[in-house]
Amino acid sequence: MKNTVAIILAAGQGVRMKSRLPKVLHTVSGIPAVVHVIRAVRSMGIGRIIVVVGRDAETVKQKIGDGVEYALQAEQLGTGHAVMQAAQQMSGCDGHALVLCGDAPLITVETLRAMIDKHVSGNLACTILTAIFKDPTGYGRIIRHQNGKVHRIVEEKDASFVEKAVEEVNSGAYCFAARELFSLLGQLDRNNKQKEYYLTDIVGMLTDQKQTVDSYVARDQREILGINTRMDLARAEKILQERIALRHMSEGVTIVDPSATYIGCDVVIGADTVVEPFTVIENGATVGEGCVVGPFAHLRNGAVLAPGAEIGNFVEVKKSKIGTRSKAKHLSYIGDAIIGERVNIGAGTITANYDGRNKHQTVIEDGASIGSNTTIVAPVTIGRGAVTGAGAVVTRNHNVPANAVVAGVPAKIIKMKE
Ligand code: UD1
Ligand code: CA
Numbered sequence: 001m002k003n004t005v006a007i008i009l010a011a012g013q014g015v016r017m018k019s020r021l022p023k024v025l026h027t028v029s030g031i032p033a034v035v036h037v038i039r040a041v042r043s044m045g046i047g048r049i050i051v052v053v054g055r056d057a058e059t060v061k062q063k064i065g066d067g068v069e070y071a072l073q074a075e076q077l078g079t080g081h082a083v084m085q086a087a088q089q090m091s092g093c094d095g096h097a098l099v100l101c102g103d104a105p106l107i108t109v110e111t112l113r114a115m116i117d118k119h120v121s122g123n124l125a126c127t128i129l130t131a132i133f134k135d136p137t138g139y140g141r142i143i144r145h146q147n148g149k150v151h152r153i154v155e156e157k158d159a160s161f162v163e164k165a166v167e168e169v170n171s172g173a174y175c176f177a178a179r180e181l182f183s184l185l186g187q188l189d190r191n192n193k194q195k196e197y198y199l200t201d202i203v204g205m206l207t208d209q210k211q212t213v214d215s216y217v218a219r220d221q222r223e224i225l226g227i228n229t230r231m232d233l234a235r236a237e238k239i240l241q242e243r244i245a246l247r248h249m250s251e252g253v254t255i256v257d258p259s260a261t262y263i264g265c266d267v268v269i270g271a272d273t274v275v276e277p278f279t280v281i282e283n284g285a286t287v288g289e290g291c292v293v294g295p296f297a298h299l300r301n302g303a304v305l306a307p308g309a310e311i312g313n314f315v316e317v318k319k320s321k322i323g324t325r326s327k328a329k330h331l332s333y334i335g336d337a338i339i340g341e342r343v344n345i346g347a348g349t350i351t352a353n354y355d356g357r358n359k360h361q362t363v364i365e366d367g368a369s370i371g372s373n374t375t376i377v378a379p380v381t382i383g384r385g386a387v388t389g390a391g392a393v394v395t396r397n398h399n400v401p402a403n404a405v406v407a408g409v410p411a412k413i414i415k416m417k418e
Pocket of ligand 1: 011082226
């Protein structure tokens with residue numbers, strides 16, 4: 001993939017999202033839509049990626065970070081105009097330009113590879129990734145000559161009645177011969193309903209020059225879903241959740257009801273773990289082998305479960321290590337804590353980690369037993385084998401020695417608020 005450069009369009013206004021956040025930064029399975037596209041391109045071994053930014057350019061760049069090049073489209077005059085902004089960076093490139101939309105996060109490496117293979121082996125000037133939709137509304141349509149060859153793409157808003165009936169739609173992903181593409185971009189005009197420079201018009205220009213254009217039809221049409229509205233966003237999330245659940249299940253994780261479980265795309269889960277329904281596991285969480293999570297558990301960033309740990313109903317874990325075979329089965333908040341092995345955390349236990357300004361750490365050593373409804377005011381350490389009674393309040397810096405049994409509530413007036 002050395003002679004392929006990816007150009008990812010991420011400058012659009014995303015008006016239909018009705019959002020203060022640029023469209024491409026809306027998250028799907030825990031990461032921005034455009035980052036899904038960048039990851040797919042990267043894992044194909046394409047080294048050069050140019051992201052075209054425009055709306056909230058600085059915010060978008062900051063979220064994406066280094067490792068890609070940026071081109072700025074100061075005014076959003078259409079997809080053709082967006083690609084044009086990469087002209088300088090592309091000068092001298094005589095390989096392939098893979099153009100993708102930053103708002104279409106479901107595209108897979110396998111599909112991109114198949115499209116590029118067809119493009120290269122067919123020696124095509126342009127290969128369009130398409131899909132067949134029973135309801136093609138909203139997408140550009142692939143218009144073919146009588147002999148079946150691709151002729152041009154017509155946008156929904158510019159399409160005639162007959163053209164609107166075409167079910168093959170443009171995904172917005174293409175592979176172009178880079179030199180041909182950039183030699184034609186300057187000839188685009190805005191003579192269309194949206195008064196935009198359409199990238200899609202390049203197809204008709206190429207075929208007018210008798211260059212060969214073909215489509216590669218995606219095997220799974222869901223891959224080309226573009227996020228234009230909040231409804232699309234929810235649809236994309238659903239599809240990604242299905243894929244993520246399948247991946248974990250194929251690695252030996254039991255997910256009792258995938259449709260009632262949310263798992264971030266970067267979550268790691270060990271084999272023989274059981275994820276019960278209504279569980280949310282966010283990115284940054286790692287679950288070891290043979291754990292039980294849920295029902296109704298919430299693992300947030302930095303939750304690390306060692307093998308055999310159990311996190312049950314209405315337990316939230318954030319930035320905490322839960323040691324081997326330790327359990328918190330009911331109604332707890334565990335934040336900024338290091339919990340040893342075989343610790344039992346009784347129902348209703350709360351780590352009070354935040355003093356209104358800073359977060360503090362709780363340490364609970366191996367074999368400790370925390371009674372129901374214990375409040376642990378961090379920073380504090382509960383020693384190995386120690387026991388707290390039901391309703392105990394362990395206050396900050398009053399470490400509980402190993403094997404001690406503590407009980408009671410030391411809550412007394414220490415000062416009056418000013
Ligand atoms: C585009 C295609 C349409 C295709 C559809 C697939 C054109 C003219 N139409 O339409 O044929 O079926 O995608 O989803 O290309 N963008 C910019 N700068 C701009 C305009 C858009 O960077 O000036 C970016 C957007 O951020 C987005 C992508 O280009 O990531 C697609 O733009 P969008 O406005 O969503 O195009 P569609 O109307 O969906
Ligand atoms: Ca779109």
